Amino acid sequence: MRNLKDKNILIIMPKFYAYQSKMQADFEARGAHPHFYDEEPEKTKFLILKNLEAIFHKKNVFDGFNKKLRNQIFSEMPDGGYDYLLVIRGNVLTEQTIHELKNKALKSTGKSIYYAWDSFENMRHKGELGRLFDWRGTFDSVNAKESELDYKLLPLFYSDEFDAEKIPESEKSDEIYDYVSISAFFPFRYQYFKAFKKANPDKKMCLKLYLAPSVYRGKKLKDPKLVKDLDMDIISFEPFSPAEIRDKVKNSKAVLDLAHEKQQGLTMRTMETLGIKRKLVTNNIYLREYEFYNDNNDIILSNLAAKAEEAERTGDYSAFCLPGDEWLDQPYAENEDVRKKYSIHSWIDNLFEV
Incomplete structure (x- = not known):
């Protein structure tokens, strides 16, 4: 198993059944310190904002969520910052959010990881967000073949x-x-x-x-x-x-x-x-x-x-x-x-x- 002992890991991902807890158990078994944050607003608010975006063509409709998320992460981050930034899907995250997290929350020696837990066409950023990360992977074999961003194919998993x-x-x-x-x-x-x-x-x-x-x-x-x-x-x-x-x-x-x-x-x-x-x-x-x-x-x-x-x-x-x-x-x-x-x-x- 990859050694993640004492590593602080910032994870932004969707709430998807109990898979966050499965991941947390694995990280903690390795001695890592995972910190989870939701990658988009709760469902009702998300649908309202999404409809506003579609009807009024407001490109910045999720800026408020991004700002609140950044502020929360900065106020709660461990001393010295994070060793890893892991974003899964990141459906409404902005480039500004990723840049600020890398500059202010990630250690200078830290690494950033992006994983597309959905097909590109189902995400607002169409996979382009991945270009901001050191490593990028996807569960979609067609996206992995056709993307020019060197996405690695990484299928999903089964838990214990x-x-x-x-x-x-x-x-x-x-x-x-x-x-x-x-x-x-x-x-x-x-x-x-x-x-x-x-x-x-x-x-x-x-x-x-x-x-x-x-x-x-x-x-x-x-x-x-x-x-x-x-x-x-x-x-x-x-x-x-x-x-x-x-x-x-x-x-x-x-x-x-x-x-x-x-x-x-x-x-x-x-x-x-x-x-x-x-x-x-x-x-x-x-x-x-x-x-x-x-x-x-x-x-x-x-x-x-x-x-x-x-x-x-x-x-x-x-x-x-x-x-x-x-x-x-x-x-x-x-x-x-x-x-x-x-x-x-x-x-x-x-x-x-x-």
């Missing part, structure tokens, strides 16, 4: 809870489900889940989408047809905890992971499936580019949007039939040397190779 070698024997049990998929509600996912449910009545499946009540109320006003007569076997108004998700995945033969059709980087669920040694069915065509892809373990689906429209038109859902026992019961093809390269610990090692 999803490490098959660290799950106690007492927690291991016979598989309950053939397929498990738990994720956030998006209309395309709901459409596909209904199709998979109709096409696979012979399989034991757990297909769940979390629909936040506030989102549901908004869609009832803006798009009432979308949320009319929801299948409550699929929809949950209560979020799933990381422990609940892990238990469902652990007690399954395969994971069904449905990313947005335009997503190029691999999802966290893909990495967790690798870590826990479960088979994977996904619509991310870029999976084939990674060293751990194995057609014994992984199946890639394509053109689901067109297939869903055709199925709804004709009533024939056969295009959504999932593999049965002939594939599910084949032994998982293991490669421990490769699998371990995608743990959270290896991910942090790679981030700090600067």
Whole structure:
């Protein structure tokens, strides 16, 4: 493991499930001192400011947030400053903020690291913020290939809870489900889940989408047809905890992971499936580019949007039939040397190779 003992690390990143706490545990196990700050305002305020930016074309709408963030960091920073500045995504951070943090918060010998935890097209700065850092990486293989800024490809990770070698024997049990998929509600996912449910009545499946009540109320006003007569076997108004998700995945033969059709980087669920040694069915065509892809373990689906429209038109859902026992019961093809390269610990090692 990379030696970060006694290093002060300034980290600006999104609040994303419990991944901050997973990172903090790793840093502290190395003897480092991580200091976390949010990379954008809380969601309601962010949406208001984003709408103001779009409607009134105000380029400086997030300047107030940036100033407040800088002042907070400067007032709380340790004596002598930081050894590392790590920014993950940095969706609303300005160049002025990065320059001031490097000049006033980072030691003269300190290093700056940027990681794109999203595709460039989904971020306001389109990846250009990365040019201000000593090292830059991305989870998106296409962005890594096409960027002129020497972005390194660094996929996401699985945490210890999803490490098959660290799950106690007492927690291991016979598989309950053939397929498990738990994720956030998006209309395309709901459409596909209904199709998979109709096409696979012979399989034991757990297909769940979390629909936040506030989102549901908004869609009832803006798009009432979308949320009319929801299948409550699929929809949950209560979020799933990381422990609940892990238990469902652990007690399954395969994971069904449905990313947005335009997503190029691999999802966290893909990495967790690798870590826990479960088979994977996904619509991310870029999976084939990674060293751990194995057609014994992984199946890639394509053109689901067109297939869903055709199925709804004709009533024939056969295009959504999932593999049965002939594939599910084949032994998982293991490669421990490769699998371990995608743990959270290896991910942090790679981030700090600067």
